[in-house]
Amino acid sequence: MSQAQPRPLAYPALLRQPAWVLQSASADRPEPTQLLAEPSPEALRSWAQIEPGWRALEAGDRATAETLWRQALAQAPADLLLQRVVNQHAPQLLSCGKPSHRGAPWGSRIALVLPGQLRCLNRSLPLLRALARHADLFVCTSAAYAGSASKLPGAMRVIDPEPTLPMGAMQQWHKLAVALAMVREQEARSGRRYSHILKLRSDFHHVQPRQLLAELVAADGLICASDKVFGGRRELMLLFEGFYPAIAGWFDGQExxxxxxxxxxxxxxxxxxxxxxxxxxxxxxxxxxxxxxxxxxxxxxxxxxxxxxxxxxxxxxxxxxxxxxxxxxxxxxxxxxxxxxxFLNLNAIPARSSPGLLGFLRSDRLQP
Known part of the structure; x- marks a missing residue:
């Protein structure tokens, strides 16, 4: 009588996310039709770090789960899947890495733009301040976040009142257009142009930002994690001044x-x-x-x-x-x-992932 074969381990969906979810910093996809049949070898290596805490959490022992994940983060600080899991269940354990002290490559001049509501700023403040030592920072935010913005070095503009728009998602594009106009104004004052521009978010967690500025300067086209964070050469980034005006005629209600x-x-x-x-x-x-x-x-x-x-x-x-x-x-x-x-497709701008922009939106970004 033949012996029954053991059933394969049913790995959780978090390990079977398609590559596009990770590269675009998306939330996990629940649809079975989009999940990988089996985890990739890289995901299985991550599972070795994730599983002990995962099993503890399943058993109802959150304290042990957090202890085990804290240890795992120390052992594998650049593990994207591990940090995505921790973000879902214990985001307070995440700490932001720092860019290289060498800063941007020689000959580059970088503008950082930070448009939008400054959620989770205390979490991202160390990274933003470290980047601002090597680049000029331009902040455009809402009146409710003006006090938070004062913690940041660089230029600030507060939008008050906000324009009346059909959807909140359109507000970020309005603020990006304003922030890019601020960059142009600084160029006119100084008589010097920036070579590159990087758009950031205060509620985005960067898994390994150490070489972010070098990756930005080396990019052919844009580096991005979808529209959350992206950057490239000045002339490409300034095209996004036209994105907000294009919403009404080209994008709104055109799906x-x-x-x-x-x-x-x-x-x-x-x-x-x-x-x-x-x-x-x-x-x-x-x-x-x-x-x-x-x-x-x-x-x-x-x-x-x-x-x-x-x-x-x-x-x-x-x-x-x-x-x-x-x-x-x-x-x-x-x-x-x-x-x-x-917009990228229309303008023939290639876009690629980079280690410095691998990450995700923090799960606690909507908490007061």
Missing amino acids: QRYWPIHAGQILRSDLSAKWYGMAFPQELVGQPTTVEALRAVLAAGGEALAQTLLGWRPPPGADLNTVSCRFFQGHPHFASEVCFAR
């Missing part, structure tokens, strides 16, 4: 409109900007089951597919969601992250 797709920009990028949230016609790309498979279709299709994607139009009366595929669905009114990817 059911087909946007011509520039395949070349996608193939020069990785998964850090959510181009896979754009609508790809099924009649052209089929029904790939993963983002990587969709990218492979674009690569295999060559120039013929690239040209067709630029000129394709949905059939009259067709529901765009029915005749296309996409792997990320943003807000149906204004999908900020997808619109960011469309």
Whole structure:
């Protein structure tokens, strides 16, 4: 009589997240169809650090779980999955790393822009102050955060009153446009241009920011974690002065409109900007089951597919969601992250992940 084979270990979904979730600093995806069948080798190495605390938490022993995770963080300070798990269950254990004391590469001149509500500022203050030793900081925030902003070195502008906009997500783009205008004003005063601009968030946790400024200067295109944090050469970043004015006519309420797709920009990028949230016609790309498979279709299709994607139009009366595929669905009114990817696509700006921007939004960012 043959012996029954042991059942494979059912790894939690946090270990089976697709690569695009990690590169774009997204929250974990719950959909079974998007999860990996098995964890990657890198994820299994992370599991060795995560599991002891995870089992303690499952047993109801939070104190032991936090002790074990504190030890794991000391042993593996750059482990992204470990820090994502700690962020979900014990964010107070996370501490922000510091950039290299050497600062930015020789010959560069960097502007840091920090637009938006300054949530979790006490957590990110050490990193922001350390970066500001090597770059000029420009802060644009709401009146409620003016007091917090005074802790930061650099220029500050408070938006009061806020513009009346259909969605809160649009406010960050308004503040980014103001912050970039502040950069231009400083350039006019000093008679010197910045070489690079980096957009940051106070509630974003950077897993390993040590070489962030060097990565920024070395980038071909942008480095980013979706629209949360991103940066690149001055001339590319200043294009985003036009993003906020474009919302009303190009992005607001346009999620059911087909946007011509520039395949070349996608193939020069990785998964850090959510181009896979754009609508790809099924009649052209089929029904790939993963983002990587969709990218492979674009690569295999060559120039013929690239040209067709630029000129394709949905059939009259067709529901765009029915005749296309996409792997990320943003807000149906204004999908900020997808619109960011469309803006990059339209301007042929490649976007890639970098170690210094690997991270996530803190889970405690909405706490008072």
